[in-house]
Amino acid sequence: MKIYPATVEEQDGRITVRYRFDTLSQPQRSGELWFRIDSRYRDFLHTGPAPAVAALAMSAMSLGEDIEVSQPLSPRFHYGLLQFSAHFHLWLPSELLEVRLRPPSFSPMVQPDARAVVSCFSGGVDSFYTLYEHLGAAAPNADFKLSHLFYAHGFDVPLGDPLSDELAAELAELAKGWNLGFIGLSTNVRSILDPLIPWVNSHGACLAASALLLAGGTRTFIIPSTNRHSTLFAPCGSNPVTDPMFGTESLDIVHHGSHQSRIQKILAIEHRSEARNHLRVCWQNIPGPRNCGRCIKCLKTMLPLKVTGSLDQFPVFPPLPPWKEIESKCFAPLDLSRYAQEETYVDELRALALHRGSKALPHL
Numbered sequence: 001m002k003i004y005p006a007t008v009e010e011q012d013g014r015i016t017v018r019y020r021f022d023t024l025s026q027p028q029r030s031g032e033l034w035f036r037i038d039s040r041y042r043d044f045l046h047t048g049p050a051p052a053v054a055a056l057a058m059s060a061m062s063l064g065e066d067i068e069v070s071q072p073l074s075p076r077f078h079y080g081l082l083q084f085s086a087h088f089h090l091w092l093p094s095e096l097l098e099v100r101l102r103p104p105s106f107s108p109m110v111q112p113d114a115r116a117v118v119s120c121f122s123g124g125v126d127s128f129y130t131l132y133e134h135l136g137a138a139a140p141n142a143d144f145k146l147s148h149l150f151y152a153h154g155f156d157v158p159l160g161d162p163l164s165d166e167l168a169a170e171l172a173e174l175a176k177g178w179n180l181g182f183i184g185l186s187t188n189v190r191s192i193l194d195p196l197i198p199w200v201n202s203h204g205a206c207l208a209a210s211a212l213l214l215a216g217g218t219r220t221f222i223i224p225s226t227n228r229h230s231t232l233f234a235p236c237g238s239n240p241v242t243d244p245m246f247g248t249e250s251l252d253i254v255h256h257g258s259h260q261s262r263i264q265k266i267l268a269i270e271h272r273s274e275a276r277n278h279l280r281v282c283w284q285n286i287p288g289p290r291n292c293g294r295c296i297k298c299l300k301t302m303l304p305l306k307v308t309g310s311l312d313q314f315p316v317f318p319p320l321p322p323w324k325e326i327e328s329k330c331f332a333p334l335d336l337s338r339y340a341q342e343e344t345y346v347d348e349l350r351a352l353a354l355h356r357g358s359k360a361l362p363h364l
Contacts, residue, residue, distance in 0.1 A: 001060040002068045006047040013039050017213065019052035025063050029192075035213050036186040044183070044217030046111065050077050053101065054246050055189050055209035061085060061096040062196040068102045074109035077212075080245030084205070087242050092201065109248035111216055118183065118214065119222040119256075120207060121149040122156060123171060123280035123290070125301060126224035129265040130256045132272065134222065135178060144220060144254075148181040149174075152210060154190055155203065157285050167280065167290075174274060185210055204238030208246035208253055215251040225257035263304045270310045279316050293318035296329045303330065 004020045016036045023029040033052055037045070049069040060067050081101050089098040119134060121127045131146070132138060139145035151171050157164040168184050175182040189209070193202045204223070211221035223243050226236050243255040257265065269275040281301045282291040291298045302320055305311035311320070320326065350364050 001056065001063070001065045003049055003052045003056065005049070005071055006052070008045075008047055010039060010042075015039055015042060015045065017045065017047055017051075019049075019056075021052065021056060023059070023063055024065055029059070029063070029196075031192060032188075033192060034188055035210075037213075038184065041183055041214070041217070043113070044116070044214045046109070046213060046215040048109070049073060049103070050109065050215075050246075050248070051209045051213040053077075053081060054205050054212055055187075056192070057081060057084065057099075057205055058088070058096060058197045058202045059193055060099050061088065064097040064099070066100040066102060070104060072105045072107035073101070073103035074248040075106040077109065077246065077248050078103065078106065080247060084242045084245045087245075088201070095197070096201075109215065109250060111250040114215060114217055114219045114250050116147045116181075116214075116218045117144060117220045117222070118148040118150050118211070118218050119146055120224060121151055121171060121175075123167065123278055124224075125262060125265050125269065125279070125281060126226060126257060128269045128272065128275045128279065129260070130222060130224035131178075132269065133256065144222075146178075146180055146222075148183050148218075150183045150185070150210065150214075150221075152206075153184065153186040154188060155206065156199075156283060158190075159186065159188065161285060163285055163287065170278060174278060177274075183214065185213070199237070201237045204236070204243055205246070207238060208243060211251060211253050212246065212248070215248060218251060220252045220254060222254045222256050225255055225260075228258055228261045262300065266301060266304045267308070270305060270308060270313075276314050277316065279314065289318065290316050291318070294321055294325070299326055299330050 001024065002022045007018045009016050014036050016034055019033045021030060021033060033055055049071050050073065053067055053069065078101055085098050088096045119130055121131060134144055134146045149171065151168050153159060153164045153168065157167065172182040189206050190199065207223050211218060223238055225240065226238055240255040240258045244253050247253045280290040281297045282295055283297055284292045284295050286292050293302065298317065302311055302317050305314060306320060311317065353361060353364055
C-alpha cells in the first residue's frame with residue numbers, strides 16, 4: 001500500500017485533510033481517505049503521514065501489503081505500528097497479516113504547543129465513566145485534567161445520518177456545561193475499512209488516527225476502555241495493549257478504565273444527572289429515543305440499573321422486554337472459536353521436539 005502526502009483545503013469554516021492511497025494487490029480498493037474538522041481547530045492539525053498510516057494499517061494487514069510513505073515518520077510511531085501489527089496478527093492470524101512500514105527516513109514528532117487533554121466521548125457508559133474520572137478535582141493530576149471532548153461523525157453513527165448531527169449538538173452542549181471544548185471530526189474511514197475488517201477490530205486504530213491528526217494541539221488523548229483487562233483474551237479493536245502503541249514523542253494515547261467491569265462503571269455513573277438524561281449505549285441508531293432497549297448493549301446496561309432500582313430514573317431507556325428475549329441475548333455462552341488459542345508450555349515443547357525431530361525427551 002502506498003500512501004501519498006496530505007492535501008489540505010478550507011471551505012465554509014471547515015478544513016478537510018485528504019490522503020490518496022494505492023493498494024497494489026487489489027487496485028480497485030485504492031482511493032482517498034479524508035478527515036474534516038472545524039476551522040477553529042486549525043492549530044490542532046498534524047498533517048504528516050501518521051494519521052493515514054494508523055487509519056489504513058488494518059486495511060494493509062487484511063490485504064497483506066507493506067505500507068510505503070514518502071515523508072519522514074516518528075521513530076516511536078514507526079516502532080509502535082510494527083508492534084500493533086504483530087499483536088493483531090497474533091490475535092487474528094488468518095484475518096490480519098503482519099506488515100512492514102517503509103518511510104524514507106525518521107524524524108521525531110515534536111509539537112511544543114500541544115497542551116490539550118482530550119477524551120473520546122460518544123455518550124455511553126465508558127465515555128461517562130472516563131469523563132468523571134478526569135473532570136475537575138477528580139483528575140488524577142493536572143496533566144490529566146480534561147480540556148476537550150472528542151466525537152467522530154462516521155464512526156458508530158454513519159456519515160449523513162441526521163442522528164449524528166443531533167447527537168453532536170447534544171454532546172457539545174454537555175461539554176459547554178463542564179467548561180470543556182468540543183472537537184467534532186468527520187471521516188470516511190469506515191467506507192474503506194468495513195469491506196475488509198469488522199469495526200469491532202478496527203475502531204481502536206481509527207481513534208488513534210484521529211488523535212494523531214489532532215496532535216498539533218493535543219498532548220494526551222484518552223480512549224475509554226471497552227473491556228476490563230481480565231477479559232482481554234477476546235481481542236477488541238481498542239485495548240490497553242495496542243492503543244498506546246500509536247503515541248509519538250509529544251502525544252500520549254491513554255487507554256483508561258480497563259480495571260473496571262461494565263457493571264462497575266454503570267454503578268459509578270448511575271446517580272449522575274447528565275448520565276441519566278443523555279446516556280447513549282445503543283448501536284441501532286434508531287430515530288427518536290437514543291436507546292432501543294432491545295439490543296445486547298442496551299440490555300446489558302439496563303439490567304444492572306434494574307437490580308439497583310435506578311432504571312426508572314433513566315428516561316433514555318424504554319421498559320425492559322420479556323425475560324425470554326433478555327435471556328437469549330445476554331446469557332448465551334461466549335464463542336471464542338474464531339480467536340487464536342493460547343498454546344500451553346507442554347504443547348509448545350512437544351511441537352518443538354516434533355519440528356526438530358528430537359527424541360531427547362521420550363516421555364513427551
